Amino acid sequence: MSESLRYIQAVNAALTWALDSRSDTVYFGEDVALPGGPFGATKGLHKRFGSERIFDTPISETGFLGMALGAAMTGLRPIAEIMYADFTFVAMDQIVNQIANIRYSSAGRWKAPLVIRMQQGYSPGACAQHSQSIEAYLAHTPGLRVALPSTPDDAYQMLRTAVVSDDPVVVAEARMLYPTRGPVRTDAPVEPVGGARVVRDGRDATVVAWSRMVPAALAAADELAAEGIETEVIDLRWLNPLDFETVGASISRTGRLVVAHEANLTGGFGAEIAARAASECFTDLRAPVARVAAPDVPMPAAPALQKAVVPEAAHVVEAVRRTVNR
Amino acid sequence: MSESLRYIQAVNAALTWALDSRSDTVYFGEDVALPGGPFGATKGLHKRFGSERIFDTPISETGFLGMALGAAMTGLRPIAEIMYADFTFVAMDQIVNQIANIRYSSAGRWKAPLVIRMQQGYSPGACAQHSQSIEAYLAHTPGLRVALPSTPDDAYQMLRTAVVSDDPVVVAEARMLYPTRGPVRTDAPVEPVGGARVVRDGRDATVVAWSRMVPAALAAADELAAEGIETEVIDLRWLNPLDFETVGASISRTGRLVVAHEANLTGGFGAEIAARAASECFTDLRAPVARVAAPDVPMPAAPALQKAVVPEAAHVVEAVRRTVNR
Amino acid sequence: MGLPDDYRAMARIRRFEERLTALKDAGEIPGSIHLCNGQEAIPVGAARTLRDGDYVTATYRGHGWALARGVDMAGLFAEMMGRDSAVNGGRAASPYLSDPGRWFVGENSIVGAGVPIATGAALTAQRTGSGAVSVVSIGDGAMNQGNVHEALNMAAVLDLPLVLVVENNVYSEMSRIEDMVRVRQLAERAAGYGIPGRVVDGNDPDAVAEAVGEAVTRAREGSGPSIVEAMTERLVGHYSGDAQHYRPAGEVAAAREREPLARIRAAADADLAARLDVIDAEVAAEVEAAIAAARAVPYPDPATVKEYVYV
Amino acid sequence: MGLPDDYRAMARIRRFEERLTALKDAGEIPGSIHLCNGQEAIPVGAARTLRDGDYVTATYRGHGWALARGVDMAGLFAEMMGRDSAVNGGRAASPYLSDPGRWFVGENSIVGAGVPIATGAALTAQRTGSGAVSVVSIGDGAMNQGNVHEALNMAAVLDLPLVLVVENNVYSEMSRIEDMVRVRQLAERAAGYGIPGRVVDGNDPDAVAEAVGEAVTRAREGSGPSIVEAMTERLVGHYSGDAQHYRPAGEVAAAREREPLARIRAAADADLAARLDVIDAEVAAEVEAAIAAARAVPYPDPATVKEYVYV
Numbered sequence A, B: 001m002s003e004s005l006r007y008i009q010a011v012n013a014a015l016t017w018a019l020d021s022r023s024d025t026v027y028f029g030e031d032v033a034l035p036g037g038p039f040g041a042t043k044g045l046h047k048r049f050g051s052e053r054i055f056d057t058p059i060s061e062t063g064f065l066g067m068a069l070g071a072a073m074t075g076l077r078p079i080a081e082i083m084y085a086d087f088t089f090v091a092m093d094q095i096v097n098q099i100a101n102i103r104y105s106s107a108g109r110w111k112a113p114l115v116i117r118m119q120q121g122y123s124p125g126a127c128a129q130h131s132q133s134i135e136a137y138l139a140h141t142p143g144l145r146v147a148l149p150s151t152p153d154d155a156y157q158m159l160r161t162a163v164v165s166d167d168p169v170v171v172a173e174a175r176m177l178y179p180t181r182g183p184v185r186t187d188a189p190v191e192p193v194g195g196a197r198v199v200r201d202g203r204d205a206t207v208v209a210w211s212r213m214v215p216a217a218l219a220a221a222d223e224l225a226a227e228g229i230e231t232e233v234i235d236l237r238w239l240n241p242l243d244f245e246t247v248g249a250s251i252s253r254t255g256r257l258v259v260a261h262e263a264n265l266t267g268g269f270g271a272e273i274a275a276r277a278a279s280e281c282f283t284d285l286r287a288p289v290a291r292v293a294a295p296d297v298p299m300p301a302a303p304a305l306q307k308a309v310v311p312e313a314a315h316v317v318e319a320v321r322r323t324v325n326r
Numbered sequence C, D: 001m002g003l004p005d006d007y008r009a010m011a012r013i014r015r016f017e018e019r020l021t022a023l024k025d026a027g028e029i030p031g032s033i034h035l036c037n038g039q040e041a042i043p044v045g046a047a048r049t050l051r052d053g054d055y056v057t058a059t060y061r062g063h064g065w066a067l068a069r070g071v072d073m074a075g076l077f078a079e080m081m082g083r084d085s086a087v088n089g090g091r092a093a094s095p096y097l098s099d100p101g102r103w104f105v106g107e108n109s110i111v112g113a114g115v116p117i118a119t120g121a122a123l124t125a126q127r128t129g130s131g132a133v134s135v136v137s138i139g140d141g142a143m144n145q146g147n148v149h150e151a152l153n154m155a156a157v158l159d160l161p162l163v164l165v166v167e168n169n170v171y172s173e174m175s176r177i178e179d180m181v182r183v184r185q186l187a188e189r190a191a192g193y194g195i196p197g198r199v200v201d202g203n204d205p206d207a208v209a210e211a212v213g214e215a216v217t218r219a220r221e222g223s224g225p226s227i228v229e230a231m232t233e234r235l236v237g238h239y240s241g242d243a244q245h246y247r248p249a250g251e252v253a254a255a256r257e258r259e260p261l262a263r264i265r266a267a268a269d270a271d272l273a274a275r276l277d278v279i280d281a282e283v284a285a286e287v288e289a290a291i292a293a294a295r296a297v298p299y300p301d302p303a304t305v306k307e308y309v310y311v
């Protein structure tokens, strides 16, 4: 069965599924219960599941991520919501030093089956403190799984996968994609963690993208096709576990790699993809690896300035052209 | 004039210089005043400069890094000490969302001339929460300068540069190098921010390293020289500003790149160096780029296990050999 | 300062934000805005006790503080319009404004994060002996962030000249204070830091000025920080576009009877009412002129986008 | 439980740590160790009030809590020796131990970070109706970390079965409490969260058991969290190797008169003293046997180093 849902509705459906099918799940965060979440992700859940299962917390991200960890260690399966990815930084210790460590440091005697839901990315007029794409900070931290769904269906499937996973998973959604609509396979079996997806075939160049840059890359591929360049587009989906096999296989066909993300360039996760390619696909590469990313500036609020830094389809087009013409 | 000092003594000398020559500097952190710092970095400073200039804070890293920012914005030049780099994560918001942003988001109307001093890396028997190398988290954040001195002289020069800089600088020292001794040019003029350094010439391969991996790379180069492989070793010194020119020039001579750091591999700053090489030095590269780094595991405490993850000279030797034999 | 001055100061903020809302609805303001409608007596009362050189730090709900401290109104409009304003060149917009020229350390979009920063401004005042104080405003919900706790304790132990004004509007976004804390008043936390805490009517600029004034005097004398909790109500949503379905029926209507401007109006005799009418008209004219001036400011040049990251 | 049992429980911890220090000096313990010498009455008194299934969370100074809650002594020695112990396989060592088999949520090497985690264990107890409580111990200095503040307020508002034990040894590493806070007692902060707070003699296991017991009962009944501040003194340095030059002359010597074991010894008549001698001998034998068992545990296999990162 497939329903046509908006991205944010798919999130809501996955959370409904989680609370409905697993009695050990609890959901908490700011304004998530009665108010239904600032973007409506938890609309109706409090009414349906009650305060035992979904409740509001004080504005205490360190407190409630730590609470998620302790609850996960002792038998619950918490889903904690960070309203904007930017706020992760007030609670980074609980993610990096606590949640990511406990299984390893206890030699597997504890586990931390919890989900941290957040959304990220710029939006017009939003300031630097509400605009970041923080996946690189997360993906550098061993012990975490990191999911970045780019479609309504993945918003549904990957969140369910996260809920079922016995490892801690951060699901970083794309706020700008919340209104996008698409088919969602609401009765599909829960998928295992991981797996990149080739979302468009092409022989001339490989574009690896995630989150908001996936639709941008697809739009770019359309434009490039019109001028005879066939672009293979890979939705990386999970930064951890990293499915570099799918990327490498594509590069072995195309010989050319462009990586696209919204986060700023230096130290972005695009560097990791490029580095692996430079190591594992060296003999296949026929042109320099290109990266499409925001330049290394905090996000300005004025749209006139944002336009000058936010990566879009046009930047992908330009990068692929440059790469193919080498 | 050059004095023979241990790394930690060079830090002490630089701080003495700062408090002595600049009346706007203040120094604070945990156990830094009367106790002289857990590693002796601030020994004697309280006696000499008094509580007006150097004082202890409560165990409140978010509080005192924010205090450093507010003080820097309003006219002081604070140096704040984070005892172990791992503790940065409890205060990450003040670094990423506050300190790094303020100059840009105010269109240059404020500046934040402050220094965050910390030390990092594993040591035998230390647990995962006292062992991290966190430079990749910092270097991905636009607005920060990031310094990683590898010698007593650089511990002195780079810290002085940081103090004089009008931008916020994180100086991440290498705890394991604190006992190493070397000549320190105590009367050298203060250097500008930035600049990698070729610390050994070689025509066969370029090794880019920083912090504790610089002496490891030099030891590796000695070993490799004995088998006829001439390794060029670059001490990157500053991750921001990033002097890729020096790296690129070396690759154009050697055609081969190995990057070495102690931090774990995935998303480490080595990826950024490799990615730049794959983009800017593509035609010069004659072999796959190799990275030497810890595998993606939290640091175990037992030395028997640490030995299996901590990168050392032998790993650099092996990587260079592999790269040269392609 | 007397009543007409307070009225004018509050009316400027109210009018500014009403017009801002209209501009937002008309598409002239790209980003999110958070209004202090109903809370104007707090920045206005507090500002009365401050001098040039005293620092103020606020939250995203900080337009009132910016205006009360003399930040240029046209510049604020231009900044929020995404123009190349003299305030922050379009880089900050509504929730992250600042102005060193008016010692406005600025707003902050991270809940509570301004308090440690304000502590730093207080450190500068203390170490340079400038005699300045550092006033920082946060919401009731922010009292549960670790950063506020750390900064308050540190300011206390260092005797820093800091005044924390808690604007208690009983909501954190869409959640009621009863779901956030188990204390009746947040000022009760002051005792845990060994500093004074007071609760005042935040809709009365005189009451605010008296309490903040006391704290400011204390701070200036080197006796350390204080907490002033100012009780107030939001007349509007948390942000532009907030439908406020979570607020009980009648709550906002009742608040409209108690809000600071309505109160003055209700108590005014004919004579005063006439003077207030004049002020309203003057304020309206000032605000329209500011909007016109703001509209004349160009949009920032995209070529400058990478400027100001580093010195 | 009576006095001899308490004595034995405390003597076990003391002896464990004394031998640990010797092993450290002899090079058998690779990492840093933080001893609770002098503070043993706190875990021992508290543990008396707990049942199987109750959670305990501690700090790096948590050997006493681990032992008082029944974590295997030989396993602890082996873990700290960097061996493949059944406790944490050599991955945690002294400052980050844990044992799910004994509901020991574990130590933490980040100051204060255990309190939010303990809150989560309390959430599990509450939501599953298990009747368990979650006890968490921190130091006096940790009370100034934001994480503790956030967790306490959250536990209060959610009525979680949490008991925070503050082991106030008047030092944060090498800094005195007077330089850290402006309050006389940290338990005064409880009022700011709307929860009870008490101060007790932390060198008296009965006093600790009484106060913690009251808090535990309250928590079990669903009445929410409490703070118990236990006053104590460190007999040794912050960590192995700390020369303690920052402590005034005579302080440690005076503390040695007041410490829990010395106190019992001082008050003992000849009969009791003889029984205590027997206990000491038994404890010594137990500890030596544990060391011998620990030494028989192999070092972890480097080939397993990448195991346990993910399920």
Ligand SMILES: Cc1ncc(C[n+]2csc(CCOP(=O)(O)OP(=O)(O)O)c2C)c(N)n1
Pocket (backbone or CB within 6 Å): A030, A059, A061, A083, A087, A090, C059, C061, C109, C110, C111, C138, C139, C140, C141, C142, C143, C167, C169, C171, C172, C173, C238
């Ligand atoms: C660290 C952090 N967490 C969450 C948010 C989202 N947020 C913005 S305002 C707000 C409510 C703040 O409430 P309060 O402190 O009472 O201030 P008010 O908005 O009522 O003025 C929240 C949760 C944020 N900006 N920063």
Ligand SMILES: Cc1ncc(C[n+]2csc(CCOP(=O)(O)OP(=O)(O)O)c2C)c(N)n1
Pocket (backbone or CB within 6 Å): B030, B059, B061, B083, B087, B090, D059, D061, D109, D110, D111, D138, D139, D140, D141, D142, D143, D167, D169, D171, D172, D173, D238
């Ligand atoms: C976030 C953080 N900051 C600093 C440290 C370093 N540190 C370890 S123990 C300690 C002192 C803690 O004092 P207290 O809470 O009183 O506990 P005690 O050691 O006295 O038991 C400090 C500052 C740390 N581990 N974590």
Ligand SMILES: [Mg+2]
Pocket (backbone or CB within 6 Å): C139, C140, C141, C167, C168, C169, C170, C171, C172, C173
């Ligand atoms: Mg509020």
Ligand SMILES: [Mg+2]
Pocket (backbone or CB within 6 Å): D139, D140, D141, D167, D168, D169, D170, D171, D172, D173
């Ligand atoms: Mg202590």
